[in-house]
Amino acid sequence: MRTRPRPLTHSHTGTGTGTGARTLGVTLTAALLTVSLAACGQEAKGGSRYKPDTGKGGTIGLAMPTKASERWIADGRNMAKQFQKAGYRTDLQYGDDKVENQVAQLENMITKGHRLLVVAAIDGSALTDVLRQAHDAGIPVISYDRLILGTKNVDYYASFDNERVGEQQGRYIVDKLKLGKSDADSDDSHSIELFAGSPDDNNTKYFWNGALKVLQPYLKSGQLVVRSKQTRMNQATTLRWDGGTAQKRMDDLISKSYGDRRVDAVLSPYDGISIGVISALKSAGYGTKSQPLPVITGQDAELASVKSIIRGEQTQTVFKDTRKLAAQTVQMGDAMLTGKKVEVNNTKDYDNGTKTVPAFLLKPVSIDRKNIRLLVDEGYFTAGQLK
Ligand code: GAL
Numbered sequence: 001m002r003t004r005p006r007p008l009t010h011s012h013t014g015t016g017t018g019t020g021a022r023t024l025g026v027t028l029t030a031a032l033l034t035v036s037l038a039a040c041g042q043e044a045k046g047g048s049r050y051k052p053d054t055g056k057g058g059t060i061g062l063a064m065p066t067k068a069s070e071r072w073i074a075d076g077r078n079m080a081k082q083f084q085k086a087g088y089r090t091d092l093q094y095g096d097d098k099v100e101n102q103v104a105q106l107e108n109m110i111t112k113g114h115r116l117l118v119v120a121a122i123d124g125s126a127l128t129d130v131l132r133q134a135h136d137a138g139i140p141v142i143s144y145d146r147l148i149l150g151t152k153n154v155d156y157y158a159s160f161d162n163e164r165v166g167e168q169q170g171r172y173i174v175d176k177l178k179l180g181k182s183d184a185d186s187d188d189s190h191s192i193e194l195f196a197g198s199p200d201d202n203n204t205k206y207f208w209n210g211a212l213k214v215l216q217p218y219l220k221s222g223q224l225v226v227r228s229k230q231t232r233m234n235q236a237t238t239l240r241w242d243g244g245t246a247q248k249r250m251d252d253l254i255s256k257s258y259g260d261r262r263v264d265a266v267l268s269p270y271d272g273i274s275i276g277v278i279s280a281l282k283s284a285g286y287g288t289k290s291q292p293l294p295v296i297t298g299q300d301a302e303l304a305s306v307k308s309i310i311r312g313e314q315t316q317t318v319f320k321d322t323r324k325l326a327a328q329t330v331q332m333g334d335a336m337l338t339g340k341k342v343e344v345n346n347t348k349d350y351d352n353g354t355k356t357v358p359a360f361l362l363k364p365v366s367i368d369r370k371n372i373r374l375l376v377d378e379g380y381f382t383a384g385q386l387k
Helices: 022-037 070-085 097-112 128-136 162-176 203-221 243-257 273-281 303-311 323-336
Strands: 008-010 061-066 090-093 117-119 139-142 156-160 190-194 263-265 314-317 341-346 361-362 365-368
Touching: 061 070, 061 097, 070 090, 070 323, 090 097, 097 117, 097 128, 117 323, 139 323, 156 162, 156 323, 162 203, 162 263, 162 314, 162 365, 190 203, 243 273, 263 273, 273 303, 303 314, 303 365, 323 341, 323 361, 341 361
Parallel strands: 061 090, 061 117, 117 139, 139 156, 156 361, 190 263
Antiparallel strands: 008 341, 314 365
16 A cells, blocks of 8 residues: 655745854845845745746646657646646647757747746756746746756656665565575576666666665675676666667677576666567577576556566566656646645755755555556556556
């Protein structure tokens, strides 16, 4: 059973008092500044200049990264539906994984005077200029799933606990290979290869750090061995999460480092990467009774991977219910636009290099063959889809 993190409320229009003692003079100056900024509809903390008291209506700009993955299609569709239900129009755009497309789409949304931008960034560091334009036009921004970096012009972050996703993937491998247990398989050491996500996505490092935190003791003890020796994140990244790129890298790793040895596990941070890895392994003869596929993790519970798990190919995925993330984001956006308190449950960990962005994080769930039924019970897929 998942329990929702206990919400804190966060006053979006609050002035922020900072920490530590202040002299009366500084406090007075700050108070005066607050009053004068409030008078022109600005936030004292240097956030967006939007006016939260204008109620419902207007258009919400939804900037999603790509249609190449099912999850972003569902994210966009769910948010559009739910924002419309809450009384707004929506403008849903996909950037085809090209930074310049996403920037142009956001510029266009700003020109059209949309009231709020919800952005799942293609490159988390590439939006500073366009978000300054949003700020100048008084349009607030929610960073969706991926944290936008290096700008103060992002108001809130809605995502899952991404480090936990990595921990779940690492833990799954450790448990499945029965590492560190007295009834361990006869082999003392198991070979593993490591894949990371796109280097320009801020989530990549959370997934990697979470997984490596769990795997590290076993890499150190030699129970896990990376035969390719590619153990640094920058050797393992997969630009734009592309399955074909992962497939090529896996082909390469097998031919250069494995010869007559077996790969026992593959850390994959995302289902699209897992599919590429599985193709490479199958071309190298894995996937038979005498040469079974290794333990392969994933993320997103995409239909193709869920079916692959049922077939016994991919071993695990991490389910992040995009409907819940959409609902949370709509609630946060609506609260911002109607001047209500915005619900957050983390106000200290998401430093984007320029500010600590108040966040709401949902809980991910690890899925394998044993609990795959949960996806049907939760209505994420129908039983028919999984046949
Ligand atoms: C990440 C996201 C993952 C996965 C990946 C590739 O930012 O958190 O769930 O979807 O992008 O699209």
